[in-house]
């Protein structure tokens with residue numbers, strides 16, 4: 001199953017034409033992968049209306065030829081940015097688009113100088129990200145697999161949550177299972193947080209041991225076939241007290257309301273408001289300290305953002321997370337997160353783990 005690199009370059013080409021750009025300089029690894037399939041971590045891709053050229057170094061020459069097709073490979077003899085500049089000069093490109101959020105001031109200076117004075121440099125932020133936001137069916141199929149695998153791993157480690165186990169031991173098992181079961185690795189450092197630490201939305205696993213009557217937040221995702229998944233479940237080690245049940249029910253209700261709001265045509269702000277409104281109804285809004293979700297794909301955080309006031313209108317092919325939470329400092333936190341794909345006439349939850357409160 002090969003990804004439609006040619007089609008993507010054609011789609012970019014149309015945008016270049018609309019912006020009257022001769023080419024776009026692509027310096028972000030997920031973006032050059034998107035257009036060529038090249039998985040190396042050093043390079044610069046120039047996509048023009050007539051073709052694609054990848055500048056890379058000798059370490060990646062063989063790999064680049066194996067992984068790409070219809071892409072010219074230039075092995076740099078000087079530094080990467082000088083070599084890219086020389087190529088732009090020789091190719092005669094004049095109006096060159098670049099993403100100012102992905103190029104450092106120093107890199108831009110070098111490539112500009114090497115390309116020569118005739119070139120005009122036009123900021124074109126987010127041009128590739130806008131294309132990547134709409135996944136093709138083949139991408140959604142890969143993301144479905146990544147989501148299912150994350151769920152299986154999450155369910156598999158629940159049996160480790162016995163009194164005395166350390167956060168770091170659970171995290172190690174999670175990431176071992178990812179590799180063992182075919183993932184390239186975790187899509188971000190797995191979060192395993194016990195007790196009070198569950199109130200930290202981005203807790204890193206520590207040597208803390210699981211005690212009796214503690215919340216446990218497990219937030220993990222895999223990269224499988226280049227695509228990311230991202231999911232969270234919160235369980236209770238013991239019999240949950242009344243207030244924890246109440247918080248859990250509120251977060252679950254918020255998550256379900258947000259998932260129900262996901263459809264083509266809805267704005268990301270409306271989806272965020274659906275979750276936030278439920279939590280406000282339970283007087284828990286001030287404990288919801290982050291946005292409702294984010295886009296997911298080749299990167300674990302990408303466009304669109306699912307946050308307050310975001311105007312992006314969801315469309316078929318968008319894949320986002322929905323992950324409301326409640327974090328009570330000094331007590332604990334609860335988050336429930338799933339991955340949702342938008343189709344023309346429905347939405348599809350890609351993650352497949354039950355959401356009812358589990359008491360261990």
Ligand SMILES: [Mn+2]
Pocket residue numbers: 230231294321323337
């Ligand atoms: Mn997430």
